[in-house]
Amino acid sequence: MDRELLLLGLLRRSDMHGYQLHEFIERDLATCTELKKPTAYFLLDKMTRLGWIVQHEEREGNRPPRRVYHVSAAGEAQFQQLLRTNLSQPSSTRFGGDIGLIFANSLASADVVALLEQRRVVLAADLAATQAAPAHAGSLQLVIEHRIIHLESELGWLDTVIARFTASASTE
Amino acid sequence: MDRELLLLGLLRRSDMHGYQLHEFIERDLATCTELKKPTAYFLLDKMTRLGWIVQHEEREGNRPPRRVYHVSAAGEAQFQQLLRTNLSQPSSTRFGGDIGLIFANSLASADVVALLEQRRVVLAADLAATQAAPAHAGSLQLVIEHRIIHLESELGWLDTVIARFTASASTE
DNA sequence: TCCTGACTAGTCAATCTTGACTAGTCAGGA
DNA sequence: TCCTGACTAGTCAAGATTGACTAGTCAGGA
Structure with a gap:
């Protein structure tokens, strides 16, 4: 329901x-x-069916018409509900990695170390990029x-994981 | 592909x-x-189509026959490939919360604090339960x-988030 | 003028995921 | 013996997600 909350929250603005x-x-x-385009349209259609939002066609210049979405009263109530649930319940995180x-014990420890070092490089780059991002306003901060x-x-x-595999690599 | 890796890894044992x-x-x-039952069967069927595993019927006593899965040579190669990719690439985590x-600025700060306190309770309970879990063997540890x-x-x-909203609640 | 590449706006088919269901087996008590 | 509840094994239809595609618009150069 997080994506519905997101769409409602943006449309509310x-x-x-x-x-x-x-x-x-x-x-x-x-x-x-993440919210791919077809998913966004799918959710918007679903929320329209549920009466949370209403759509109307809009035409600008001679561009093709677009569907503009607007949050209904029911949608506003739903937003409040979803927001409270989202804030009060932690979202359980699963680590695919x-x-x-x-x-890992299917591979030689030295191989595991090499692969995890690669993982580390990507992770560190991600951290550096995030830290370098300009200070955002308010809530995104x-x-x-x-x-x-x-x-x-x-x-x-x-x-710590790399250290452990490094240690066991030296005794193999 | 993490789920495929998981299934292959278990079947390999x-x-x-x-x-x-x-x-x-x-x-x-x-x-x-997490891997729901129908998803498991779906993936097993897919991997069978791809030739990563082979299935054969097995009958025990007078119970209904079961499909038993076995990793093929192609599946073993795929396992190695998936394992290396999984280890070397960090899985990007998204926080729905x-x-x-x-x-949050749609609500009064005091309300946000109350909701986040609830979230904190659940999170702390989760942590306590995880810490109390018996020391597992090897890789699950x-x-x-x-x-x-x-x-x-x-x-x-x-x-830190709760502290910030508490502070802004006092100046509202 | 005409063409190209980028942008806008959205659709479609294929794939993946899941809640709810079916259907057989078995152990233990009434 | 018969019934109930739990366990085993899997299916089905409905819903969610996505990569690849379509189709129109527009700016700028040749």
């Missing part, structure tokens, strides 16, 4: 059409969520900081 | 049937991944530790 929503999310919110570690803290934590953990 | 795989994942690997924070470190980091971050 100002009416938009689908493409505009998608662009905004890909450009400005890429750090905290841990699955490889479960099977929290998201950026969250990301930085998370990536720092990941790097620290990864280093 | 010993042949299993679908239900058995699902049970094992739900019971022992719930901390690091951050979406609510983007719109890494996953548990990862989870603990992550949850500690999340709690620390959440506390």
Whole structure:
């Protein structure tokens, strides 16, 4: 339901059409969520069926008409509900990268170390890029900081993992 | 592809049937991944089509026959490939819980604080439960530790967020 | 003027995921 | 013996997600 919350929250600020929503999310919110174009349209259609938003055609110049979405009263109520749920419940995170570690003993420890070093480089670059990002206004600042803290934590953990495999590589 | 890696990795250890795989994942690997029953069967069918695994019927007593899966040579190669990719590339994490924070200014700061306190309680309980888990053997130990470190980091971050909203609540 | 490449706006088919269901087996009590 | 509830094994249809595609607009150069 996070994506529905996101769309409602953006539409609540100002009416938009689908493409505009998608662009905004890909450009400005890429750090905290992903929302492909067809998914955005799918969700907008679903929310229209549920009566959370209403759409109307709009025509600008001689460009083809666009569907502009507007949050209804029911949608506003839903937004409040979704927002409270989102804030009060932690979203459980699963680390796909841990699955490889479960099977790491299929490889020589030296190989595992080499592969994890690669992972480390990408992670460190991601952290550096996030830290270098310009200080954003208000609410997005929290998201950026969250990301930085998370990536720092990941790097620290990864280093302990690498250290362990390095140790076992020397005794093989 | 993480789920394919997981299934291949488990089947490589010993042949299993679908239900058995699902049970094992739900019971022992719930901390690091989720894999619903129909998804497991879907992926097993797909991997069979791709030639990564082969299935054969097996009958025990007068129970209904079961399909037992076995990793083929092509599947073994694929496993190595997927494992190396998984280890060398960090899996980018998205925090659905951050979406609510983007719109937190729609609520009174005092309300946000109350909601985040709830989130904190659940998170702390999760951490306590994970720390209390019995020390697992070898590779799963890494996953548990990862989870603990992550949850500690999340709690620390959440506390700074709560502090900020508490501060702004007092000036409203 | 005409062409090219970029931008806008959205659709489609294929794939993936899941809640709810079916259907057989078995152990233990009434 | 018969019934109930739990376990085993898997299916189905509905819903969600995405890569690849379509089709119109527009600016700028040849």
